[in-house]
Amino acid sequence: MIRLILxxxxxxxxxxxxxxxxxxDDIxxxxxxxxxxxxxxxxxELKPDVVILDIEMPLKTGLDVAExxxxxxxxxxxxxxxxxxxxGYLQRGIAAGISGYLLKDTPSHELANAIRQIHQGKRVISPELSLAVWEDPCPLSPREREVLKYAAQGxxxxxxxxxxxxxxxTVRNYMSEAMGKIGASTRIEAISIAHEKGWLD
Incomplete structure (x- = not known):
C-alpha cells in the first residue's frame, strides 16, 4: 500500500x-x-511514501517543503x-530532488500511475513542462537573479x-545585464518577465 499525503x-x-x-486499491x-x-x-508524524504538493500554498510553498x-x-x-x-518552478523543483511534476488537469488514472512510478523510484514530469524548460531556459546568472529578486521586493x-x-x-551592471538578457527595456518589465517565467522563485 502506498501511503500518501496531499x-x-x-x-x-x-x-x-x-x-x-x-x-x-494500492493507494x-x-x-x-x-x-x-x-x-x-x-x-x-505520518512518514508517508509519497507527498503531493501544490506550489502556491500559504505559509510554505510546495517547493519550500520539498527543499x-x-x-x-x-x-x-x-x-x-x-x-x-x-x-523556473520546474528547475527549482528538480534541484530540490522532487520525483514528479504534473499539471492539475492530469486525469486521475494518469496521476495514480505517476504515483506508482514515483514510489518505485522513477521520475515523472509532464511533457508540457519538459518542453517549456527545453525551449525557455533561464538566461540569468545566480547573481542577476538575486539582484532582480531584491528589486522585486522594492x-x-x-x-x-x-x-x-x-x-x-556593480549592482547597476548586474541589473543592466539582466535586462539585456531578458529583452526588457525597464527594470519593472524585467522583474515582471522574470516573475512570470518563475525565475525569481
Missing part, C-alpha cells in the same frame, strides 16, 4: 483528489494539509501538482548593494 490549499480540489485516489491517503506548515508536520525535506533528509518522495507550467540599488556587499555600480 498538500493543497483549495479544499474542494484537495477533497476531490483524496476521494479519487482513495478509490485505487491510501493518510493525511491532508491546507498549507505547507501543516504538510511538513504531517510528513514528520526542507531534501535539506533535512526527510524520507518520502515528492510530487508537485500545479497549474503553473513555469520553467529595494533600491543602494539597498541591494549593501545587502550583497557590492558597489552601486
Amino acid at each position: 498538500g493543497e490549499d483549495q479544499g474542494l480540489l484537495r477533497g476531490a483528489l483524496a476521494t479519487l485516489l482513495s478509490l485505487e 491510501e491517503v493518510v493525511g491532508q494539509a491546507e498549507n505547507g506548515e501543516v504538510a511538513l508536520q504531517l510528513i514528520h 526542507i525535506m531534501k535539506r533535512d533528509n526527510i524520507p518520502g518522495r515528492v510530487m508537485i501538482l500545479t497549474t503553473f507550467a513555469r520553467p 529595494m533600491t540599488m543602494q539597498d541591494i548593494g549593501a545587502t550583497l556587499f557590492l558597489s552601486h555600480g
Whole structure:
C-alpha cells in the first residue's frame, strides 16, 4: 500500500483528489494539509511514501517543503501538482530532488500511475513542462537573479548593494545585464518577465 499525503490549499480540489485516489486499491491517503506548515508536520508524524504538493500554498510553498525535506533528509518522495507550467518552478523543483511534476488537469488514472512510478523510484514530469524548460531556459546568472529578486521586493540599488556587499555600480551592471538578457527595456518589465517565467522563485 502506498501511503500518501496531499498538500493543497483549495479544499474542494484537495477533497476531490483524496476521494479519487482513495478509490485505487494500492493507494491510501493518510493525511491532508491546507498549507505547507501543516504538510511538513504531517510528513514528520505520518512518514508517508509519497507527498503531493501544490506550489502556491500559504505559509510554505510546495517547493519550500520539498527543499526542507531534501535539506533535512526527510524520507518520502515528492510530487508537485500545479497549474503553473513555469520553467523556473520546474528547475527549482528538480534541484530540490522532487520525483514528479504534473499539471492539475492530469486525469486521475494518469496521476495514480505517476504515483506508482514515483514510489518505485522513477521520475515523472509532464511533457508540457519538459518542453517549456527545453525551449525557455533561464538566461540569468545566480547573481542577476538575486539582484532582480531584491528589486522585486522594492529595494533600491543602494539597498541591494549593501545587502550583497557590492558597489552601486556593480549592482547597476548586474541589473543592466539582466535586462539585456531578458529583452526588457525597464527594470519593472524585467522583474515582471522574470516573475512570470518563475525565475525569481
